[in-house]
Amino acid sequence: MYLKKALWSEGFTAKPAAESSPDDKSASATSSTVGELVNSLNRQRLYREITFSLRTGLRDASAEFSFLRVRGLRSLLKSLRSIAESDSTIQLFCQIQSLPELQVVPVLFQQSLKESEDDPVVNLDHIFGVEPLKIASPSTDAEVALALRVLEGCCLLHRESTALAHRHKAIPVLMNILSIRGVLEQGACLDALISVMLDSSANQTDFDVCNGIEEVALLIRDKQIDENLRLKCGEFLLVLIGHVNGRGRPPLATIHEDIRRLLGEKSASLIWAASQFGSTLDPEQRLTALHIQARRVLESLDLY
Known part of the structure; x- marks a missing residue:
């Protein structure tokens, strides 16, 4: 996602005070109104672009196949980097994260950072019923590392994401990754741990409990x-x-x-x-x- 200034807004710029004539008050008021309208339209455009980008990335990040999830995580990471470039887009991102269907952190822990089950429960309903068996491919090393980077970005940009992470037992999950995964994931995990624990007493307590x-x-x-x-x-x-x-x-x-x-x-x-x-x-x-x-x-x- 690349958040560029709309081309149609470039012509609407306020005149400097030195260039405005004293008798041009009505024109100045009109220009101010137009400027406010342009700002409002620009904000709506950014909101739509961020929403579309997150929705697209989350759709792939929730897929059953690892290569699709990796594509979604890369898209989300690119979006977060673009969002971090200005305060206005960060505010919009925080506003959007109040919508459950567009929250990033829950998807990370439900998919890429989900701990594998050692003894899966055998269920034969897919044989005798009409529902097909859904098989999700395990998370690769690159996928886990990307998910940790996305988690780090979300927690740094959106303070409430640390609370969402706590609800999904983020610290135990991250400590497990730190102890059993490879160097790539461990490095990303340490960065994610810092972002998750910033100003979060609950996550700091979990970190202490997990030694x-x-x-x-x-x-x-x-x-x-x-x-x-x-x-x-x-x-x-x-x-x-x-x-x-x-x-x-x-x-x-x-x-x-x-x-x-x-x-x-x-x-x-x-x-x-x-x-x-x-x-x-x-x-x-x-x-x-x-x-x-x-x-x-x-x-x-x-x-x-």
């Missing part, structure tokens, strides 16, 4: 796994500590003690100090600083 810090600590201490994943774990801890730092109340009230116990005093102190970085830096500088500090955390662990 999330211990799971991340096991990954970052494992020198046999991919180094980029270990760096991602370091970034996760830095962002999480920076987010909850100074609150001193549940949930995650004991996160400093947990990290000290799991990673050692030196690494814990480094993480705490490094998590204070960049409050006055621009986004690109903060991202660079985050990478550097995560590397230092990893080096402090590798010394022992």
Whole structure:
């Protein structure tokens, strides 16, 4: 989805004050009315485009075959990137997410992030009845990673999506992905965990109950796994500590003690100090600083 300015609206621009004559009040009022009409029509157009894009993506993301779901997830991810470019489209997206049939998060957990059943219940109704048996192909690694990116985007753009994720037991599902999936999904999972837990006490509590810090600590201490994943774990801890730092109340009230116990005093102190970085830096500088500090955390662990 590419949200471009409508061609028909380009001709309707208000005159600068210096160019307007004092006797042209009626023309100015008319121009103002036309401008308001153009803005209203443009908002309606954006609403239709976002709605159509989400509806199309959700239709494919709910399909029975993985290749169709992947296509739908890619479409949704592209739409979210376009929506994030302006405050007006973000507001429209939040408004649209109040419609149950266009909510993205439930579809993710019902389809791509759905946990497979080890012992499916055998049902012979499709043999003796007229309803055909519906068989959904399992989620591929690429599909799960895409779904996690879409989940991350939804939670960052729409705060209530974290509540929707909680209703679908997002934290247990994500922790399961983190423990059994490959590097591609694990990296996306760490980013999704941060977005799901932002300003969500319920999800933070679930993370604490699932011993999330211990799971991340096991990954970052494992020198046999991919180094980029270990760096991602370091970034996760830095962002999480920076987010909850100074609150001193549940949930995650004991996160400093947990990290000290799991990673050692030196690494814990480094993480705490490094998590204070960049409050006055621009986004690109903060991202660079985050990478550097995560590397230092990893080096402090590798010394022992």
